Amino acid sequence: MMKKVFVAGGAGFIGSNFIRHLMAQRPDAHVVNFDALTYAGNPRNLADVADDTRYAFVHGNVADAAAVAAAMRGCDAVVNFAAESHVDRSIEDAADFMETNLRGAYNVLVAARDLEVERVLHISTDEVYGPATKENPRREDDAFLPRSPYAVSKAAGDMMCHAFAETYGLQVVVARPANNVGPYQYPEKAMPLFVTNALDGQPLPVYGDGLQIRDRLYVEDNVRALLLLLERGERGEAYNIQADNHVSNIDAARTILDVLDKPYDLIQFVEDRAGHDPCYYMDWSKLRALGWQPEHDYTDTIARTARWYAEHRDWWEPIKSGDFRRYYERQYGDRLANARPYAGTSS
Ligand code: NAD
Ligand code: TYD
Numbered sequence: 001m002m003k004k005v006f007v008a009g010g011a012g013f014i015g016s017n018f019i020r021h022l023m024a025q026r027p028d029a030h031v032v033n034f035d036a037l038t039y040a041g042n043p044r045n046l047a048d049v050a051d052d053t054r055y056a057f058v059h060g061n062v063a064d065a066a067a068v069a070a071a072m073r074g075c076d077a078v079v080n081f082a083a084e085s086h087v088d089r090s091i092e093d094a095a096d097f098m099e100t101n102l103r104g105a106y107n108v109l110v111a112a113r114d115l116e117v118e119r120v121l122h123i124s125t126d127e128v129y130g131p132a133t134k135e136n137p138r139r140e141d142d143a144f145l146p147r148s149p150y151a152v153s154k155a156a157g158d159m160m161c162h163a164f165a166e167t168y169g170l171q172v173v174v175a176r177p178a179n180n181v182g183p184y185q186y187p188e189k190a191m192p193l194f195v196t197n198a199l200d201g202q203p204l205p206v207y208g209d210g211l212q213i214r215d216r217l218y219v220e221d222n223v224r225a226l227l228l229l230l231e232r233g234e235r236g237e238a239y240n241i242q243a244d245n246h247v248s249n250i251d252a253a254r255t256i257l258d259v260l261d262k263p264y265d266l267i268q269f270v271e272d273r274a275g276h277d278p279c280y281y282m283d284w285s286k287l288r289a290l291g292w293q294p295e296h297d298y299t300d301t302i303a304r305t306a307r308w309y310a311e312h313r314d315w316w317e318p319i320k321s322g323d324f325r326r327y328y329e330r331q332y333g334d335r336l337a338n339a340r341p342y343a344g345t346s347s
Helices: 013-025 065-072 087-092 095-113 149-168 190-199 219-232 249-261 298-311 313-321 324-337
Strands: 004-008 030-037 056-061 077-080 118-125 172-177 204-207 238-241 267-270
Touching: 004 013, 004 065, 013 030, 013 190, 013 219, 030 065, 030 267, 030 313, 065 095, 077 095, 077 190, 077 219, 087 149, 087 249, 087 324, 095 118, 095 149, 118 149, 118 219, 172 219, 190 204, 190 313, 204 324, 219 238, 249 267, 249 298, 267 324, 313 324
Parallel strands: 004 030, 004 077, 030 056, 077 118, 118 172, 172 238, 204 267
Antiparallel strands: none
């Protein structure tokens, strides 16, 4: 049984949901949350557990090998969420992505090996496989064809885990989740951006024709799978995590507007993302064999997410009024000035 879990990147979206789940499900487990608090890290995501004696926060960067090793000492399990996670930012500049997603992953693995940590879980992504369709879903041992700088940096970290399992016998397991949606997701990502813009009566910037497809995996389903993999995943194995809630971006935008009772003409078609992957699709029978099933379908996932943001303006309003505004202007200023309106579209 795990006594002390080192979590890297636990102040972000999935990491904070995971820590909350872990502490509720494993009352004996202690957590060390090691996080650099980049723009995406937010201590408020874990305000409800911050005073728990089983929880400790360490402000540190995974690119700093000595800091990682010092904070990990005494832990018997490790989960690595720490990453630069946004594809559009990686298109602007991927230097931090290489530093955190590759060097940082390497440092976490080295420390876990040297400290003889019993179990390591590394969070990768479905994007390492590159585009795939329902007719030809990717399996865990399929080739990687990552197409964005983000996906390449994640593929490199993922492969490093396999090297550590093979070379040093490290008990490391890799999780490859689909697109997560739910509470505490930074509003640069499509779903929280669309929801919060809709709540403010602002345009929903849909890239290209909006026909690109993503799974919408509710984050609570994902963190259940992650705890299962941390405890029961096999050494050196990767596991796909998908909810089969695939839907196009334009349909997702319309669902959000339906749930919030807002007009479709808030949708604006804007210049597409460069190298935009049309769809990801995975076979997840390996995870199903461990007993996991998603509990939230697409409609439930979107409705819960939209309601959470409607009820938590105090969480996202400070984010959207801070540095985020400069990013928003860079990413969407020209796009929205040259947008194609929703009205009259046949999409
Ligand atoms: P996020 O951007 O919300 O959070 C990332 C966290 O990592 C933040 O708390 C940030 O402060 C921290 N961090 C960043 N650089 C760091 C560094 N150098 N050292 C220490 N901490 C650092 O990301 P997320 O959406 O929660 O994603 C978590 C993980 O899951 C990432 O590895 C991501 O690639 C992967 N993933 C995410 C999704 C998704 O839909 N969000 C899907 C598949 C995989
Ligand atoms: P995103 O949430 O950035 O996740 P990822 O690129 O990692 O899948 O984007 C999800 C989908 O939404 C993707 O097809 C790109 C699209 N998208 C938009 O149409 N508009 C936006 O403003 C953003 C951020 C994304």
